[in-house]
Amino acid sequence: MSRNISLLSGKKDDKNSLFGKISVSPNDTSDAQLAGEYNLGVSTIHSTKSFYDFLNEDFKNKKAYVCTGSACMCRGTQEDVTQKLKNKLGEDSVGEMICLGRCYENSAFYYDGENYSGDDINQLDNILAGKHKSLPYTMKSYSETSFLVENEVFSSFEDFKELLQNCFETDKDELINTLKDSGLRGRGGAGFPTGMKWEFCKAQEAKAKYVVCNADEGDPGAYSDRYLLEEQALKVLFGMVVCGYIIGSKQGFMYIRGEYPESIDITNEALAKLRELGLLGENILGSGFDFDMNVVEGQGAYICGEETALIASIEGRRAEVDVRPPFPVVEGLYKKPTVVNNVESLAAVAAILKNGSKSYKSIGNGRSLGTKLISLDGFFNNPGLYEVDLGTSLEFIIDEIGGGFNADIKAIQIGGPLGGIVPVDKLKSLKLDFEVFAEAGFLLGHASFVCIPKSFSAVEYAKHLFAFTAHESCGKCFPCRLGSTRGKEMLGSAIDNNQKFSEELIYDLLETMEVGSLCALGGGLPLAIKNLLEHCSDEFKPLMEK
Numbered sequence: 450m451s452r453n454i455s456l457l458s459g460k461k462d463d464k465n466s467l468f469g470k471i472s473v474s475p476n477d478t479s480d481a482q483l484a485g486e487y488n489l490g491v492s493t494i495h496s497t498k499s500f501y502d503f504l505n506e507d508f509k510n511k512k513a514y515v516c517t518g519s520a521c522m523c524r525g526t527q528e529d530v531t532q533k534l535k536n537k538l539g540e541d542s543v544g545e546m547i548c549l550g551r552c553y554e555n556s557a558f559y560y561d562g563e564n565y566s567g568d569d570i571n572q573l574d575n576i577l578a579g580k581h582k583s584l585p586y587t588m589k590s591y592s593e594t595s596f597l598v599e600n601e602v603f604s605s606f607e608d609f610k611e612l613l614q615n616c617f618e619t620d621k622d623e624l625i626n627t628l629k630d631s632g633l634r635g636r637g638g639a640g641f642p643t644g645m646k647w648e649f650c651k652a653q654e655a656k657a658k659y660v661v662c663n664a665d666e667g668d669p670g671a672y673s674d675r676y677l678l679e680e681q682a683l684k685v686l687f688g689m690v691v692c693g694y695i696i697g698s699k700q701g702f703m704y705i706r707g708e709y710p711e712s713i714d715i716t717n718e719a720l721a722k723l724r725e726l727g728l729l730g731e732n733i734l735g736s737g738f739d740f741d742m743n744v745v746e747g748q749g750a751y752i753c754g755e756e757t758a759l760i761a762s763i764e765g766r767r768a769e770v771d772v773r774p775p776f777p778v779v780e781g782l783y784k785k786p787t788v789v790n791n792v793e794s795l796a797a798v799a800a801i802l803k804n805g806s807k808s809y810k811s812i813g814n815g816r817s818l819g820t821k822l823i824s825l826d827g828f829f830n831n832p833g834l835y836e837v838d839l840g841t842s843l844e845f846i847i848d849e850i851g852g853g854f855n856a857d858i859k860a861i862q863i864g865g866p867l868g869g870i871v872p873v874d875k876l877k878s879l880k881l882d883f884e885v886f887a888e889a890g891f892l893l894g895h896a897s898f899v900c901i902p903k904s905f906s907a908v909e910y911a912k913h914l915f916a917f918t919a920h921e922s923c924g925k926c927f928p929c930r931l932g933s934t935r936g937k938e939m940l941g942s943a944i945d946n947n948q949k950f951s952e953e954l955i956y957d958l959l960e961t962m963e964v965g966s967l968c969a970l971g972g973g974l975p976l977a978i979k980n981l982l983e984h985c986s987d988e989f990k991p992l993m994e995k
C-alpha cells in the first residue's frame with residue numbers, strides 16, 4: 450500500500466507535492482478533495498495529518514511556542530518565559546516546540562515566524578510591534594584549515610559559479626574519487642562515506658534520481674545545521690547541485706524543520722538568487738545539466754530526521770521508519786534512487802573539491818577525518834558554534850574554546866538525546882573523534898554539548914529523555930512506542946509519588962528497547978539512560994528496589 454502512495458504521490462510535480470498540500474489543508478472537506486485529487490483514501494490523508502505536531506488544531510491555535518529542549522530545560526528558564534508570554538498573549542495562547550536551536554543562551558521561544566532567546570523575552574512589546582531582532586551568537590573556526598566556517602575558500606555566488614564550472618570540466622569519477630579519498634563521512638549519525646554513497650547512486654540505472662538534504666536537525670542541543678543554512682547556505686546548496694550533477698539527478702529537496710523559520714527563508718532567498726544567476730534551472734552554465742530544488746518544510750516531527758521517515762514525509766505518507774534494505778540509494782524518494790545527506794556533509798564538499806582531498810584527510814585520525822562543528826550551550830562561559838579539527842581534546846574544547854563552565858556541572862550529554870551522557874570526570878580523557886567516543890561507550894553524533902548542572906536531578910533528566918522518545922516515536926515498533934512510555938511512567942511515579950521502581954525491570958525494559966527497536970530512536974535511548982543509571986547511581990538508588 451505505501452508503495453502505491455509513493456508512486457501516486459510521485460506523479461505530481463514538486464510544486465503540487467502531497468505533503469505540501471496536506472500541510473495547508475484546513476479541514477475535512479479539503480482533506481477529502483485532496484484524497485480525490487491524488488487517488489488516495491481519505492484515511493491516508495488523515496493518517497499523515499495526525500502524525501505531525503504542527504498540523505494539530507490545538508497546536509495551530511497558539512500564538513507563541515516555548516522551547517522545551519534539553520538545554521533550556523536544564524537552565525530552568527522556561528517557566529518564566531512561558532508566564533511572560535501568557536501574561537502578554539493570553540493564558541491559552543502559548544504552546545511548545547522541541548528545541549529551537551538557541552541553546553547558547555536559552556529562554557527560547559517562537560513568535561510569528563521568528564525565534565527569540567536570551568534577553569528577548571524582556572522585549573516583548575517591541576517584538577509584538579515588529580521592532581526587535583535577536584542578537585547574533587558566537588561563530589568561529591578553531592581549525593587551521595576551515596572547511597565550514599571561514600569564508601576565504603568559498604562564500605560568494607562567484608565562487609559557486611567558478612567551482613561548478615570546474616566540476617563540469619572534471620570527470621565525474623574523479624570528483625567522486627576526491628570525495629572518497631578525503632575520508633568525508635556523513636555527519637548525520639551513521640557515518641557512511643559520502644563519496645561512496647554518491648558512487649552507489651550514480652551506478653543505478655533509473656529514469657529519475659533525487660538528492661535530499663536532511664536539514665531536520667531535531668537533536669535538542671544541536672544548532673550546527675541551522676548555522677550552516679543561515680550563514681553558509683551557498684556551501685550547502687553547492688553540495689546539493691554537484692551531487693545532482695554526479696549522480697544524474699534533476700531534482701533536489703531541502704527538508705528543513707519548521708522550527709527553523711529563518712533557515713527556511715534564507716534558503717529560499719539563496720535558491721531564488723541561484724535561479725536568477727542561471728546556477729539552477731535548465732542547462733546550467735551551458736553544460737546541458739538541468740537541476741533545481743525546493744524547500745520542504747517539516748511539520749514538527751523529530752523522527753523525520755531518520756532518512757526513510759524523511760522520504761515518507763516528503764511523499765506525504767505517514768512518516769514511519771521503513772525497513773532497510775532497500776537503501777535510499779537504490780530505492781528512495783518516489784521509489785527512485787536517492788542520495789540523502791546531512792547539511793554538514795554537503796557543506797564540506799565545496800572546500801574539499803576546491804582544496805583537494807589531502808587538506809581534509811590530513812586533519813584527524815583513523816576514520817575520523819576533517820573538521821566538525823560543535824554546539825556549546827549556555828553553561829559554557831563562551832557558548833556558541835565552533836569548527837574544530839576532529840581529534841581535538843575535550844579538555845581544549847571545554848577550557849580553551851568554551852572558557853570553562855559558569856555553573857557546577859555533573860555531566861554533559863553529547864550528541865543529542867540518543868548520544869551518551871559523559872560524567873565530568875571522564876570528559877577530559879576524551880577526544881572529539883567518532884571512534885574514541887564509541888570505544889568509551891558514548892556517541893559523538895552531531896557533537897552538541899548539553900550540560901547537566903549538579904542542581905538538576907539525573908532522574909528528572911532520564912524522565913525527560915523517555916518522554917521525548919515517547920512523544921517522537923513513530924509508533925511502528927512496540928519496544929520503542931510502549932517502552933518509552935513505560936519508562937516515562939516509572940520515573941514519573943518515582944519523582945511525583947515516591948513510588949519505587951524495580952532495578953531489574955528498568956534494565957529489562959532498556960534491553961528490550963535496545964534489541965527490539967527498528968531504528969536508533971528506540972534503540973539508542975537506552976545508552977543515555979544506562980549512562981545516567983551508572984554515573985549518577987546515588988540519585989537513582991533511593992528510588993529503586995531490587
Ligand SMILES: Cc1cc2nc3c(=O)[nH]c(=O)nc-3n(C[C@H](O)[C@H](O)[C@H](O)COP(=O)(O)O)c2cc1C
Nearest residue numbers: 635636637663665666667754755756790791794969
Ligand atoms: C532517530 C534518528 C534521527 C535522525 N536525525 C537526523 C537528523 O536530524 N539529521 C541528519 O542528517 N540525519 C539524521 N539521522 C540520520 C539519517 O537517517 C541519515 O543517516 C543521514 O541523514 C544520512 O546523511 P549523511 O550520510 O550525510 O550522514 C537520524 C537517524 C535516526 C535514526
Ligand code: SF4
Nearest residue numbers: 923925926929968971
Ligand atoms: S524505534 Fe521507534 S521511531 Fe524507530 S521505527 Fe521503531 S517505533 Fe519508530
